[in-house]
Amino acid sequence: MKKLRLAIQIIYTILTNGYLYGFLNGKIYQGNLKYICVPGLNCYSCPGAVGSCPIGALQAVLNEQGFRVPFAVIGFFFLFGSLPGRFVCGWLCPFGLVQDLLHKIPVFRKRKRLPFHHILKYGKYVVLALLVCAGSMFLFGGFAKVPAFCKYLCPSGTLFGALPLLGANGQLRSQAGLLFFWKLGILLVILVLSVKVYRPFCQYLCPLGAVYGWFNRFSLVQIHWEKERCSSCMACKKACPMDLSPEEISVSPECIRCGQCAAACPEKCLHFKK
Amino acid sequence: MNFWKNNKGCRWLAGVLAGILFLGIGAVQGQFDIIWRKAVMICLECIGIG
Incomplete structure (x- = not known):
């Protein structure tokens, strides 16, 4: 079961991030597949990404001028939530795969949970409500609304988007400042913590896990x-x-x-x- | 209410149908264009520059 899951995680990650030209040239895929959201947390600014991140897409709709209910993204949530549910987290999510691999490193005494888990586990709902939803509607950078979760927290964006893009694109690299190092710090904390604790980002911070968790009682995959x-x-x-x-x-x-x-x-x- | 209690196994299907309905409403409102426009530009916020 473990080997099968690992194989599916790797295959899915390669399939949804398979735009090799982007990695080589520091550019991103701009084709029609990006009309569609992929099920897992997968930054659409990853040079290899061939689909859209559902959380990024949700914020993009909320960032538009004037309030609109993000029906399209809610539709994706209902589809993915009702069919696989959090199976997406366990078997498909690229950032989940990274944390799984790090947790296999045989250093530190392993823990399944952080202390105060019963409180901290609600962190992902706070992130969903405050950063993804309220933040995207009410936080402004200049005159434009900002995708607050992507901007201030998302470690998947830093790992799969920022690092490969900045590595291959010198023009972008020259613009990296304090915000980049803030996000890099968050990524490093989560990656190091993943070696000791099982999937800390998924358990405590991931807003997509919070959404899919709601469907777990009645999703098709049970x-x-x-x-x-x-x-x-x-x-x-x-x-x-x-x-x-x-x-x-x-x-x-x-x-x-x-x-x-x-x-x-x-x-x-x-x-x-x- | 009894229908849902007696057919717990089919609630995922209601979720799928609701999902298709929401996707349809989103499509009519042009939200897929918003998603696409955002996804094909390098998101400076996502990579910690913007």
Whole structure:
């Protein structure tokens, strides 16, 4: 299961960031595929990106003059949320893959959660409400509204967008200032933390995870728990990187559908729903 | 209410239909053009310059 998931994460990341010309020349793809949002957090200023980031797209619509309900992006949220739900986080998201790989580095004693997890886990909802929504509607840079999440927080944009672009494009590199180093600092903190704690950005900060988590109770992709067959050995909880118990797995907004619980269950009473 | 309680397994389908409806409304309002225009320009804020 782990190898299959890793393979799918890598293939998906390559497919959605496969515009090699962009990496070589410090430019971005400008074709029609960018009308469509990809399911994961994937900066559209990544030189290889062939689709749009749903959070970036949401902010782009909210940044327009006058308020408009961002129906198109909400439509993508409903589609992706209702079908795969947070399976996107576990199996597709490129930044999730980066954090997964870092967590495999055999240094530090590993932790599944940060202290005060029960409070910190609401951070992603705060980010969604304040930075993505309110920030994009009410924060101005000059006369224009700014995509506050992308500008001040998004580490995926720094890793997949800023670093390759600035590496290949000298003109952009010469303009990098304080804001870039602020974002670079955030990225470094999250990457270093990922070596010790499992997916800290996904657990505590990702606004897309907050959106998809809302759909977890009824999305098509579900992990089903057969309670009557369960011997309560808690092998699933030990295997779960999010530290969820079997009764939480099928309904919790924190479950990323990685399937490690199903692989670990000796009674085979946890499985992807058929 | 009973319909939704008895058909929990189909709620994802309602979500998909709602998604298609929202996408349609967004398309009519020209929101895909807004998304595309933003996505094909290098986002200076995203890369920490703007």
